[in-house]
Amino acid sequence: VAVFLGLNAIIAGYGLVEVFTTPGAWSGWTDALTSGGGGFGGMLGPAVLAFPLLVLGLSGFETGVSMMPLVAAEGSDGRTRMASRVRNTRKLLTVAALIMSVYLLLTSFVTTVLIPAEEFAEGGAANGRALAYLAHEHLGEGFGTVYDISTILILWFAGASAMAGLVNIVPRYLPSYGMAPEWARAVRPVVLVYTVVCVGVTIAFGADVEAQAGAYATGILAMMVSGSVAVTISAARYRRKWATAGFAVLTLILLYALGENIHEKPDGIAISAMFIAAIVVISLISRAARTTELRVKHIEFDTRARRFVTDSIDHDGQLNLIANRRQAGDVAEYAAKEREQRGMNPVPGRADVLFLEIDVVDPSMFADVLQVTGVQVGEYRVLRASAPAAPNAIAAILLALRDTTGVRPHCYFEWSEGSPLTHLLRYLFLGRGDTPPVVREILRERDADPSRRPGIHVGG
Incomplete structure (x- = not known):
């Protein structure tokens, strides 16, 4: 990186001398700027239209944030160290922004x-390689060759840096799409997927640098827009008027650049959509x-x-549980549910019963510990999780109750109305569906002995 920046500095410095001495x-x-007439306003329009083309100059900042955990921090507690790390990261990004801007x-x-204008045209010697053109034409073939080699190497390193940043950043968001944490933590498959995507993009674009640059610019701008929107919202929440206004203006500028880039080169959006679709699939x-996995490693029952x-085991030596999807959660609901289950399922006449309720949280969230709490509603006792x-x-x-008490529990359900396919999709996306068959299948996979397996009874 230092060699590449040094070579760029030599070319830029030499070029600056040439500008004022030639x-x-x-x-x-x-003269070319003013030949069209219109003064400053005449130059402003083309400059605004050309602004999105400069977005590749922002390349690298998107991975700078991923380096934040490596930035030095001072402080006696976590909050102080985090504030210190944020300040130091801001310094890092500011210095990088100044260097890249210059x-x-x-x-x-x-x-x-x-460089003559015709050399920038398609097929021209400076098209896509302006600095390399200057290096060869003004500083000699030897220097130009060294610069070409350093350019190739720095692009390799940039690709490796981007890969490292993606491997660190993307997997933490994959569980939000429903991917199992074990899959998200598998670094090697993620690297292979990115490699396949890179090779596919290169083949799809025929290794054309300009075409791929447009797609890359779309990704950078999309990331910048999302970041600027988030910062604008944060500033507004803290009632920082000037900061909100400034970040809002920046968001609009980046939105303009993104829209213009998508309009000129829509391939980036197509590639992104394909990549996101692949992640979702x-x-x-x-x-x-993971349909028939338990998804928990440890269950904790509170004191109640x-x-x-x-108390239920002491009453009759059995464990009878009625699965309930809570509605009002009052005495009337549990009384009606018990009468209904005793009428449709083989619940022993004088058996003591407990209610079992599961509140479904975000189906994309994963936890190793399942907390079960006891709730008393009138005379009815409920186990909730x-x-x-x-x-x-x-x-x-049910398995935890069997293993800890030595008593084979029985759980009573009611058949759900509706299409089995609909219930399957609801289970995959929402964590709920036709519960009894899935519960029985999970238990069957965990214990091949039917006599030890918790009993599942379904009526209605």
């Missing part, structure tokens, strides 16, 4: 002044593959829940 270079450029503006200036496959279980999927949580609780 007869007619400076005056020719200024390089971008300076090299754009010297290449525009010193893989996540759905991951979720479907343990007392409910102990929150989990991403109801059938898996019910199966896990």
Whole structure:
């Protein structure tokens, strides 16, 4: 990186000297700016239209944030260290922005002044390689060759840096799409997927640098827009008026650049859509593959829940649970539910019963510990838990009750109305569906002995 920046500095410095020492270079450029008439306003329009083309100069900032965990921080507690790390990261990004801004503006200036316009046209010697053109034409073939080699190497390193940033950033968001954490933490498959995508993009664009640059610019701008929107919202929440206004203006500028880039080169959006679609499909496959997993490693019953279980066993030596999807959660609901279940299922006449309820949280959330709490509603006792999927949580609780008490529990359900396919899709996406068959299948996979397996009874 240091060698590459040094070579760029040499080219930019030499070009700047050439601009002011070559007869007619400076005056020719200024004459070209004013030849069309219109003064400053006449130059502003083309400059605004050309602004999105400068977006590749922002390349690298998107991975700078991923380096934040490596930035030094000071402080006696976590909050202080985090504040210190944020300040130091801001310094890092500010210095990087200043360096890149100087390089971008300076090299754009010297290449525009010193290189004939026809060489920038398609097929021209400077098309896509303006600095390399200057290096070869003004500093000799030897220097130009060294610069070409350094350019190739820095692009390799940039690709590796981007890969490292994506491997660190993307997997933490994959569970939000429903992908299992074990899949998201598998670094090697993620690297292989990115590699396949890169090779596919290269083949699709025929290794054309300009075409791929447009797609890359779309990705950078989309990331910048999302970041600027988030910062604008944050500033507005803290009632920082000037900061909100400034970030809002920046968001509009970046939105304009993104829209113009998509209009000129829509390939980036197509590639992004394909990539996102692939992630969603893989996540759905991951979720479907986990259908019959317990999804929890440990279950904790609070004091009241343990007392409910102990009292129920002391009453008749059995554990009878009625699965309930809570509605009002009042005495009338539990009374009606018990009468209904005793009428449709083989609940022993004088058996003591407990209610089992699962509150389905975000089906994309994953937790290793399932917390079961005991709730008293009038004379009715309820075991409640929150989990991403109801059938898996019910199966896990039934197995935990059997293993800790030595009593084979029985759980009573009611058939759900509706299409089995609809219930399957609801289970995959929402964590709820036709619960009894899924619970039984999970239990069957966990214990091949029917005599030890918790009993599942369905009526209605």
